Amino acid sequence: MEQFDDFTTFAKSLKNTATRSIRTCLAVFLAKMKTGLPNSILATIFNLNISQIQRIIPSVRTCLMTSLVPQHLGFGHIEHDAFVEKHTTPIAKELFTSANNEAVFILDGTYLYIQKSANYLFQRQSYSLHKNRSLVKPMMVVASDGYILSVLGPYLADYGNNDANITKHVLNNNLEAIRSWLRKEDVFIVDRGFRDAVEYLESIGLKVEMPTYLAKGKKQHTTEEANLSRLVTKVRWVVESVNGRLKQFRLFDKVMPNTFVPHIGDLVKIVCAVLNRYRRPIASMNPDTQDVAKAMLERSARxxxxxxxxxxxxxxxxxxxxxxxxxxxxxxxxxxxxxxxxxxxxxxxxxxxxxxxxxxxxxxxxxxxxxxxxxxxxxxxxxxxxxxxxxxxxxxxxxxxxxxxxxxxxxxxxxxxxxxxxxxxxxxxxxxxxxxxxxxxxxxDSMAKDSLTSTFLNAATSSGTYSANDPLEE
Incomplete structure (x- = not known):
């Protein structure tokens, strides 16, 4: 309740009316994000008309995009040094930085599924051959403690919009003035989908950490490769948890209707700003975890x-x-x-x-x-x-x-x-x-036998009393 009271301070541009209050508007919006329920059900729950629900959601979205989001999301809402001090975990500092002013970012694209569009050009560009579905891709930029620094996009989903191309597009077009915010030797932690952008990122002075690829014809990573990949995954798992938090808002976990498609970017940014303000960090900032990082570095040389x-x-x-x-x-x-x-x-x-x-x-x-x-x-x-x-x-x-x-x-x-x-x-x-x-x-006691497999029949192992040599009775 205290958080909701605080949340209402970002809705000063909304007005109370005879049929609904500011608090009702915010509750309707949050319920829509959290549950993804149809407007007809929300209207019943809040004792409003469907037309009122349809007006409330865009009004709250516009309000929060001007009041909440600029204060809690984007490269402009926090200084570089403050970001390093408050949102870089001891493990990330020990494993990947050599100076106190180097920032560590984790990049990852996530998927939001959408309905097929009547705009055939957009339908082709939003169709992912990887997922065999229509979707758009926000690019998440996350700190090592789970704090969401920015959400870029959303981007289209065709072959030209892979993670590497998206990263190059962000930096080439200086979205959110990112190039003036970044500093040389900042660390980008990415997965193998960014492999085609590694050379580009290093050429502009950034450091890139990525799990190694298994060499062609090989069945196992070398000890050095496996160790270095483990150092990356020790920090990179945070972005997957952030994506999981985002999908807990069920509107994004379902197939989004076409009416919401033009505003997906705003809705994602609002939810991420809410997570930044009201949710705890995912990864621990405990200084004792630095000892774990030192032990990992020591073992990685063995x-x-x-x-x-x-x-x-x-x-x-x-x-x-x-x-x-x-x-x-x-x-x-x-x-x-x-x-x-x-x-x-x-x-x-x-x-x-x-x-x-x-x-x-x-x-x-x-x-x-x-x-x-x-x-x-x-x-x-x-x-x-x-x-x-x-x-x-x-x-x-x-x-x-x-x-x-x-x-x-x-x-x-x-x-x-x-x-x-x-x-x-x-x-x-x-x-x-x-x-x-x-x-x-x-x-x-010994672990109880799981009855799940016994619930289903298995045609591959079953044998019966009858065979093909036993015809049906006439």
Whole structure:
């Protein structure tokens, strides 16, 4: 309620009338953004006519675009130094900046789906071959803590409006006076869709951080490539959460009607300004997180010793040097180090892999269990074969090196695409560490069997009493 009272201070240009108040107008507008309900339902909820709803929404939109948005969105609403001081996380500073006045931005385009237009030129230009749908693309410029610096566009969706071309267009046309706001050595964190703009951005004095591409003909990133990509994703995930916050306003999560298409840009900017003013930062500004960044940088310079050990001893192809152990009855691995969830998060350097670990373990325990082997030549080297969660025909092999004497996990290596990294580990390694080091030592009962798959029939595995040789009765 306090936030809504504050929100009304931005509606001074609206007027109270005999049929609706300023607060009602703002409530109608927010309800439309948050729920995406048709005007007829909103009219019933607020005891108004449909025609009144149709007049209220554009009136509030025009009002907020002149009062709220300029104060809370756009390159002109905050100074460069203030942005760096207030909205750059310690992790981003430690990983990607070398001076205190360098700003870190995360760029990403998001999709807003729209109805097909009767304007055939616009219909062609707004049709995305990637999504096979009509859409427009706002370009989000986000700080490392989740603060939305600006929303540029929205842009069309055809082949000429990829992320790289949009970035070049923004800078070439100096939208929102961006070139005078930016400074040399500012850092742009992007995904691989911006690859064609990297050279351009670097040529004007900006630094670009992007996950590496898998080389043609290769099945796995090198340790260095995987480590550097992990540094980028440690910061870049914030923009995906910002897009998720935006889509919580269900008007943008649905197919937007043609009547709203000309005003999509204004509506997105208003919602982003609301998020900036009233929502908490997504990423932590805790100075202690700088220690995590320092540890990541230190690890990123290491090589994967377990990978080297496996390759030099030809342990990928050897079979006779391994002794199988029961993947379900892990008494034979009683000397495997115990880990806490905090230990596991220190190993993974994030929470995503820990979340995936439970599902991977559940999948294997409900089926044939983990296929585990101990190396006879190196008794504290564990080899595990794990099923991919994406493909039935794909599996990965991983190795975990540990010390029973010190109770430490010394290293790991997996044959998956990013399995060679030492800045954290992949979800496959995390699942084995979670199960052997944590889950089997807890008092929690074995995980309940998921009944979801038993709800559906499976024609690929079912067998019946009858066959084609059994004709129907006459």
């Amino acid at each position: 090589c994967n010793q377990v990978q080297t050990l496996v390759e030099e001893n030809n342990l990928m192809t050897k079979r006779t040097c391994y002794q199988p152990v029961d993947g379900k009855d892990t008494a034979e691995l009683a000397n495997f180090p115990r880990v806490t969830l905090d230990n596991l998060r220190d190993i993974t350097m994030g929470v995503y892999q820990v979340k995936q670990a439970r599902s991977y373990t559940k999948d294997h325990l409900e089926n044939e269990g983990y296929e585990m082997m101990i190396c006879r030549e190196l008794p504290e080297l564990l080899r595990v074969k794990i099923q991919s969660r994406h493909s039935k025909n794909t599996s990965h092999t991983l190795w975990v090196k540990y010390s029973s004497e010190s109770g430490e996990i010394l290293g790991w290596y997996c044959t998956c695409k990013v399995g060679a990294r030492v800045v954290g580990c992949c979800a496959h390694v995390a699942s084995v560490l979670w199960y052997l080091g944590y889950k089997r030592h807890t008092e929690e």
